[in-house]
Amino acid sequence: EDVRGTLFYDYARLIEQIKPKVFIYENVPGMLVHNGGNTWKVILSVFESLGYTVSYSVLNAKDYGIPQDRKRLFVVGFKDKSVKFSFPEKIPLQTGMSDYLEKNIDARHYLGKKGFEFVTNPKYRNRARVNSKIIQTEKANQQFNWNGDFVFEPLESIKKRKNKDAILDRAYISNWNGQRGAIRQLTHRECLRLMGFSDSFKIVVPNVPAYRQAGNSIVINVLEALFGQIFKAVNIYD
Numbered sequence: 126e127d128v129r130g131t132l133f134y135d136y137a138r139l140i141e142q143i144k145p146k147v148f149i150y151e152n153v154p155g156m157l158v159h160n161g162g163n164t165w166k167v168i169l170s171v172f173e174s175l176g177y178t179v180s181y182s183v184l185n186a187k188d189y190g191i192p193q194d195r196k197r198l199f200v201v202g203f204k205d206k207s208v209k210f211s212f213p214e215k216i217p218l219q220t221g222m223s224d225y226l227e228k229n230i231d232a233r234h235y236l237g238k239k240g241f242e243f244v245t246n247p248k249y250r251n252r253a254r255v256n257s258k259i260i261q262t263e264k265a266n267q268q269f270n271w272n273g274d275f276v277f278e279p280l281e282s283i284k285k286r287k288n289k290d291a292i293l294d295r296a297y298i299s300n301w302n303g304q305r306g307a308i309r310q311l312t313h314r315e316c317l318r319l320m321g322f323s324d325s326f327k328i329v330v331p332n333v334p335a336y337r338q339a340g341n342s343i344v345i346n347v348l349e350a351l352f353g354q355i356f357k358a359v360n361i362y363d
Contacts, residue, residue: 321345
């Protein structure tokens with residue numbers, strides 16, 4: 126009953142109508158334990174009642190080439206019950222956040238004193254991680270609103286920027302981890318890069334929707350890895 130009337134119910138209805146040979150369903154890992162696990166049991170039973178054999182696993186973006194600690198539950202269902210499917214193996218992470226940063230940043234992305242003190246407060250370390258090799262993405266707090274994550278930039282680096290005067294006029298300069306500098310918000314483009322989107326992807330919406338668009342997306346690298354395994358399972362090759 127908890128599932129009926131939710132977005133999942135609409136998803137199941139579409140599967141029933143379209144009858145695809147294969148489908149991918151994505152949700153947060155907490156779905157596995159929601160309502161004592163009963164919700165998940167209902168979801169699995171619905172998929173099975175529609176005539177699909179399903180496999181599911183929690184995959185993390187950091188295990189598929191993206192420096193982001195983003196865990197998501199994936200379900201892959203096949204109409205052909207003879208198909209043998211396995212989830213993609215993990216690959217070593219070879220990039221860090223610095224590989225995804227833009228070179229020219231507008232001064233408006235830099236935080237003032239209140240923002241700087243908030244994101245460096247140990248109390249909120251798990252919600253606003255700065256300069257971590259793995260970026261924390263699941264965060265919720267009402268005391269200070271922000272979009273995206275943050276990066277610390279040393280003062281010497283800021284002084285080399287063409288718009289250094291504008292940045293220094295706006296940014297709060299202080300010490301963090303033994304260095305003096307400023308903290309800025311990641312740009313829309315940087316957030317999209319951290320979701321696996323190439324720079325050819327056009328941003329055609331305003332600020333807040335653009336950040337939301339990136340945050341609500343599925344990491345491209347994870348999808349590509351899943352597609353690769355699906356193609357192998359049904360004998361589709363390049």
